[in-house]
Amino acid sequence: MHGALTALGTLAGAALLLGCSTENAYFRSGQDAESDARASSGGSGGAGAAGGASGGRAGGAAAGGASGGGTGSASAGGAGGSADSGTPAIPLTGTPIPELNVDPENCLVSALPDGALPPLRWVSCGPACEEADATAPLGGIVVGHAASMVESVALGAWRHGLRLPDGVREVWRIVRLRDGVSPTALVAHHLRSGGCTRSWDRQSANSLLFTATLSPTNLQVHGVFRPSRGWAWSSRPIPRDDTPPAFTYVASDQSIFYAGGGGVFYTTPPTPGFSATEGGEGASLADAYGDTVVWLAGDRAEVRASEGHGPAKTIAQAVPTSSTAVAVSADHVVGIAQEGAEGREGIRFWYHRRGAAPAAVEQGPTVGGGVFIGSGHTLRTWGDYAAAWVTGWDGVHYPEPPYPRIYQLIVVQLSTWKAWRLGPRDGFDPRDDTFAIDGEHLYAGAVKDLYANTDFLAKLYRFPLARLDEVAERLTP
Numbered sequence: 001m002h003g004a005l006t007a008l009g010t011l012a013g014a015a016l017l018l019g020c021s022t023e024n025a026y027f028r029s030g031q032d033a034e035s036d037a038r039a040s041s042g043g044s045g046g047a048g049a050a051g052g053a054s055g056g057r058a059g060g061a062a063a064g065g066a067s068g069g070g071t072g073s074a075s076a077g078g079a080g081g082s083a084d085s086g087t088p089a090i091p092l093t094g095t096p097i098p099e100l101n102v103d104p105e106n107c108l109v110s111a112l113p114d115g116a117l118p119p120l121r122w123v124s125c126g127p128a129c130e131e132a133d134a135t136a137p138l139g140g141i142v143v144g145h146a147a148s149m150v151e152s153v154a155l156g157a158w159r160h161g162l163r164l165p166d167g168v169r170e171v172w173r174i175v176r177l178r179d180g181v182s183p184t185a186l187v188a189h190h191l192r193s194g195g196c197t198r199s200w201d202r203q204s205a206n207s208l209l210f211t212a213t214l215s216p217t218n219l220q221v222h223g224v225f226r227p228s229r230g231w232a233w234s235s236r237p238i239p240r241d242d243t244p245p246a247f248t249y250v251a252s253d254q255s256i257f258y259a260g261g262g263g264v265f266y267t268t269p270p271t272p273g274f275s276a277t278e279g280g281e282g283a284s285l286a287d288a289y290g291d292t293v294v295w296l297a298g299d300r301a302e303v304r305a306s307e308g309h310g311p312a313k314t315i316a317q318a319v320p321t322s323s324t325a326v327a328v329s330a331d332h333v334v335g336i337a338q339e340g341a342e343g344r345e346g347i348r349f350w351y352h353r354r355g356a357a358p359a360a361v362e363q364g365p366t367v368g369g370g371v372f373i374g375s376g377h378t379l380r381t382w383g384d385y386a387a388a389w390v391t392g393w394d395g396v397h398y399p400e401p402p403y404p405r406i407y408q409l410i411v412v413q414l415s416t417w418k419a420w421r422l423g424p425r426d427g428f429d430p431r432d433d434t435f436a437i438d439g440e441h442l443y444a445g446a447v448k449d450l451y452a453n454t455d456f457l458a459k460l461y462r463f464p465l466a467r468l469d470e471v472a473e474r475l476t477p
Helices: 002-006 033-038 048-059 465-470
Strands: 015-018 109-112 130-133 141-150 153-161 168-176 181-189 196-199 207-212 217-226 230-239 248-251 256-260 263-267 284-289 292-297 302-307 313-317 323-328 332-339 346-353 362-367 379-382 385-393 405-413 418-422 441-447 457-464
Touching: 141 379, 141 441, 141 457, 153 441, 248 284, 256 284, 256 292, 263 292, 284 323, 292 323, 302 332, 323 379, 332 379, 346 385, 362 405, 362 418, 405 441, 405 465, 418 465, 441 465, 457 465
Parallel strands: none
Antiparallel strands: 015 196, 109 181, 130 457, 141 153, 153 168, 168 181, 196 207, 207 217, 217 230, 248 256, 256 263, 284 292, 292 302, 302 313, 323 332, 332 346, 346 362, 379 385, 385 405, 405 418, 441 457
């Protein structure tokens, strides 16, 4: 057990190297080629924070630039500026995180306060559809995404990869999807390879892990963000020669959980270190919300859970053994199972109301034939709805084989088992780490080019769940 606990050093999922210093940094618009092209002439500003940000970006200064378009602040709105005004627009100077100050030249990250970045702007993209520019107002390459429910709020998170003259190399932004407001963002300066790795989980928008490369040990720093309380951080040294086991990593409002065949472990910043959940052996495909973590066990035939870090207990029995993902909300646990080889006959949603008898598992019809569920990170649920990200094959745009793979979302209403399919649509190519559901809207991100083998996020979309018949293909009567 001790070996397993000390080996929790690396997360499954993407990671990148960070290095930073404490000097002041400011964003200047038009850093990527795409924004340079859009900023060839001065733009008009708008009213309020969103108007000032959008007008400034069109003119070359994100919060209302200087020459050519006038001046303005993010809160008051501005008239925009010229593309070559070079006026600093958004201060990217935050509060350094003490736990990451142990090696300032290699690993130092600062946190921006609530409201430091202008909010995203949701605009109409047709009936029952709104979209927002995910690159605004910072530009750069937008990659590395996550989305989840935290304290009953849908959050999205992504990384702006930047190369600014003052050394800013990335901004990790958390966004409240309902209104586009960023309650926090992290800024890293002076990228230097080998100094500090940062990892995240695709279904946990509120947590990060940094590993600082030191000698003779590395330093592992966990962070959890809660809208009501801000960031909480904890750090602990780990031997450099540790070989981490394969784990599923998820975060709740309070804790970070690692679940795998060796058990379920958790850490709750600011308290450092890990504790083991009693009865967590044989876990797979976990999810967490609030103080509860759930996982599939018993050859995936049952769902086990731990509430408040207490002993594990079985909460649902006789679930389909072909289940490939599980998700938990405040009210219920939802799973999806593949039907037929690699889901070629479709997928089946099932759910269990929390607090009900373990045998009370409801199963819906098989829907969406010819799809494949690629990972355990592909399911979200809240309220009366659940959504799954699946891979399929496009026989519409490409009528002759071989068909390229396409990505789509399948949404179900749990009380009626009505089901819909979204995608592909022009410009809408969802990824498994960009979608969330909050009971009123389905949120999903799209990459820059349909069918492109890239994860560069371009736009966010949201669709009212009550109007899915207007934008999605109905799969059930």
